[in-house]
Amino acid sequence: MSEQSVLAPLGREKNLRDIVTDKLRAAIMVGELAEGTTVSAPTLGAQLGVSATPVREAMMDLAREGMVETQKNKGFRITSLSNEELLQITDVRLLLEPPAMPRAIGNLTPEVLAQLRDLADLNLKAAREEDLENYLLTDRDFHALILSQANNPVLADLCTSLRLRTRLYGLRSLADLGLLEDSALEHHRLIDLLEAGDGAGAEELLRAHIGHATGSWQTGSKADHVAETPTNLQKEAPLK
Secondary structure, three states: OOOOOOOOOOOOOOOHHHHHHHHHHHHHHOOOOOOOOEEOHHHHHHHHOOOHHHHHHHHHHHHHOOOEEEEOOOEEEEOOOOHHHHHHHHHHHHHHHHHHHHHHHOOOOHHHHHHHHHHHHHHHHHHHOOOHHHHHHHHHHHHHHHHHOOOOHHHHHHHHHHHHHHHHHHHHHHHHOOOHHHHHHHHHHHHHHHHOOOHHHHHHHHHHHHHHHHHHHHOOOHHHHHHOOOHHHOOOOOOO
């Protein structure tokens, strides 16, 4: 894994607030900003090479996602989730995400499918290089693009937010278990199912893997992880 910090200085690109938000979200998810710690906007701004203002704005966005909470006169505290909360979020995701797959199929134009394949390729490259920051960004964009085709922006936004909240735990587990590349490869299989018009198959795949992801939070070995895979998916790694 690259030793370069996620919080390396930024250039002066457009949409600085969004760039800072992505950087800080990634830093939280890969553990560079540890759960339970309190950070200040000026300190983070100095690390990123920007002023405190876009950092504060980004932190407010992350607070709405549930990833940080504001602390008066102190800054922002990185939140943590209990195992029970993780399971509750997973339950909600199971209710929302898989049923959206058949609804998205009719709207998947060749252009959208090409975008999905590009994102899946970039995600796989990031997985192979253990580039967690780009893995997170491409994974988020991949699933958000599919969900956006279900013609329900509220659903897409909610599912993306929930996915980001749990990603901190699932990503660490996948990396520790050596399954990051396998997880990325599953994106290509999901595209194949969607392109073939197999809504039921896509729904089943996504449902099985979201549910199975809870095992990676609770087990400590690859053997345990594989052993808990449903019989008809035993050769497949979890889709995140």
